[in-house]
Amino acid sequence: MADKYLELIGITTRFGDVEALQGVSLSVARGEVVCLIGPSGCGKSTLLRAANWLTPPNEGTVRLDGSVVGHAPQGRATAAQIRALNGHRARIGMVFQQFNVWPHLTALENVVRAQMVVLRRDKSEAEAKARQALADVGLSDKMDAWPERLSGGQKQRLAIARTLAMDPVLMLMDEPTSALDPELVAEVLAVLQRLAEIQMTMLIVTHELGFAMRVADRIVFMEAGGIVEQGPPQELLSNPRTDRLKAFLDKLSLTTLPKDREHAEI
Amino acid sequence: MTLDLTIFVDYGPRILLGFWMTIKIVVLAISLGLPFGVVLALARRSRLRVLSWSALAFIEIFRNTPFIIQVFLIYYVLPFYGLRLPAEQVGVLALAAFGSAYFAEVIRGGIDAVPSGQLESARAIGMSDLQAMRHIVLPQSLAIILPPLTNQMLSLIKESAILSTITVQEMTMTALRVQGETFRPFEAFIMIALLYWLLNEVVAIAMRALERRWTTKPVEGEA
Ligand SMILES: Nc1ncnc2c1ncn2[C@@H]1O[C@H](COP(=O)(O)OP(=O)(O)O)[C@@H](O)[C@H]1O
Numbered sequence: 212m213a214d215k216y217l218e219l220i221g222i223t224t225r226f227g228d229v230e231a232l233q234g235v236s237l238s239v240a241r242g243e244v245v246c247l248i249g250p251s252g253c254g255k256s257t258l259l260r261a262a263n264w265l266t267p268p269n270e271g272t273v274r275l276d277g278s279v280v281g282h283a284p285q286g287r288a289t290a291a292q293i294r295a296l297n298g299h300r301a302r303i304g305m306v307f308q309q310f311n312v313w314p315h316l317t318a319l320e321n322v323v324r325a326q327m328v329v330l331r332r333d334k335s336e337a338e339a340k341a342r343q344a345l346a347d348v349g350l351s352d353k354m355d356a357w358p359e360r361l362s363g364g365q366k367q368r369l370a371i372a373r374t375l376a377m378d379p380v381l382m383l384m385d386e387p388t389s390a391l392d393p394e395l396v397a398e399v400l401a402v403l404q405r406l407a408e409i410q411m412t413m414l415i416v417t418h419e420l421g422f423a424m425r426v427a428d429r430i431v432f433m434e435a436g437g438i439v440e441q442g443p444p445q446e447l448l449s450n451p452r453t454d455r456l457k458a459f460l461d462k463l464s465l466t467t468l469p470k471d472r473e474h475a476e477i
Numbered sequence: 478m479t480l481d482l483t484i485f486v487d488y489g490p491r492i493l494l495g496f497w498m499t500i501k502i503v504v505l506a507i508s509l510g511l512p513f514g515v516v517l518a519l520a521r522r523s524r525l526r527v528l529s530w531s532a533l534a535f536i537e538i539f540r541n542t543p544f545i546i547q548v549f550l551i552y553y554v555l556p557f558y559g560l561r562l563p564a565e566q567v568g569v570l571a572l573a574a575f576g577s578a579y580f581a582e583v584i585r586g587g588i589d590a591v592p593s594g595q596l597e598s599a600r601a602i603g604m605s606d607l608q609a610m611r612h613i614v615l616p617q618s619l620a621i622i623l624p625p626l627t628n629q630m631l632s633l634i635k636e637s638a639i640l641s642t643i644t645v646q647e648m649t650m651t652a653l654r655v656q657g658e659t660f661r662p663f664e665a666f667i668m669i670a671l672l673y674w675l676l677n678e679v680v681a682i683a684m685r686a687l688e689r690r691w692t693t694k695p696v697e698g699e700a
């Protein structure tokens with residue numbers, strides 16, 4: 212795809228002596244679903260967190276729809292730059308492995324709060340939007356529930372609803388199902404699949420290869436802080452060109468693939 | 478030693494005036510010191526070095542020197558710089574500064590106890606750092622902050638007695654005067670001991686009520 216909607220250019224991130232990302236460039240087209248795979252510690256989370264400048268890189272540029280989200284190295288951000296960044300973040304939904312739902316707010320309030328605080332929507336509009344988003348993820352009957360009463364799958368769907376209510380143009384997801392009990396993975400993947408069907412632009416870190424196969428337009432394989440190989444799922448997974456991807460798939464298929472077959476039913 | 482009840486009757490009203498002054502001073506000191514404590518706690522976490530270091534220096538100085546010395550320094554040194562304030566105002570400022578240093582540490586502890594993912598998810602959705610603090614982090618810190626905060630308020634109330642040394646007409650000062658005039662220390666001091674105790678109980682009970690109100694979630698169905 213030629214259209215570059217999200218552009219990560221030359222992203223280098225260092226943590227002390229560790230170079231977590233070594234000049235990584237990656238573009239995502241509008242409506243495209245890209246799955247990031249790779250061994251633990253290879254820099255997937257760091258790359259995702261560079262995309263919304265949550266972990267600002269040491270070098271590199273991030274652009275969304277042509278406008279700069281972040282550019283490094285850069286001196287202290289000005290107030291205007293911080294406002295612009297927060298504006299971008301409001302349109303970039305992020306879903307975390309650990310859900311990070313807000314435990315002091317009910318499900319409905321979780322979805323309402325940022326709409327009111329960040330987008331300055333009034334209460335009735337925010338609540339209408341929140342009800343719709345909660346319905347979209349199948350949580351209509353949990354509006355008034357406290358997060359601690361929800362299962363892991365429900366918490367993650369709540370977190371997704373919270374970002375959907377912001378009318379995101381892009382979703383970043385960092386292993387959205389990795390913290391879930393196996394029997395709860397399917398309900399979350401089903402929600403993600405629906406998002407893919409409505410052409411939501413998504414960058415998803417996942418170990419669920421079966422899921423990636425079904426929804427991804429492109430799979431990107433990372434290792435040791437760089438992109439090793441990328442391509443359409445079928446092609447990439449059935450014909451890995453590099454030994455490193457081959458080795459990774461061999462190791463993963465032992466653990467993940469059987470589990471994924473079950474999910475393929477939904 | 479027998480109790481001379483007439484002292485209570487004759488001097489009670491004066492003691493109550495002192496009590497009223499103590500209440501005014503303490504309420505003012507807490508209303509200044511608490512918000513300033515929040516500012517200090519946030520400054521302490523700031524990425525701006527000047528800010529975090531100044532906050533740290535302030536907190537360390539006020540926590541590691543005796544309150545009575547702080548009071549003397551402020552009372553006797555400020556006039557040298559042309560700032561001559563009435564003793565009551567110096568007292569309020571000194572108590573507020575002293576209290577804010579302790580409040581700041583309690584608040585910072587509460588903020589740090591909230592998992593980092595909470596702040597991250599708030600920032601990732603577009604909240605500014607201050608919005609994230611106000612809407613996401615601080616409300617969750619309350620349960621952790623309130624009990625030690627109450628303790629700090631109680632010690633602030635007790636420390637206010639020190640202000641008698643700079644002639645603030647608060648309760649301890651009044652009791653000292655009454656004692657000087659009557660030579661009946663027991664009656665004078667038992668009155669104010671009871672009043673300090675009463676004030677602290679009221680504050681402790683009010684804070685516990687706040688704690689229940691702010692930190693207990695309604696049972697499901699009630700929400
Ligand atoms: N906040 C951090 N501080 C120090 N090192 C970090 C931090 N975050 C990540 N790293 C290091 O950067 C590398 C990449 O981490 P990460 O992006 O989390 O990998 P992945 O998500 O692919 O498992 C790892 O070596 C990790 O230890």
Ligand SMILES: [Mg+2]
Pocket residue numbers: 252255256257385
């Ligand atoms: Mg990761």
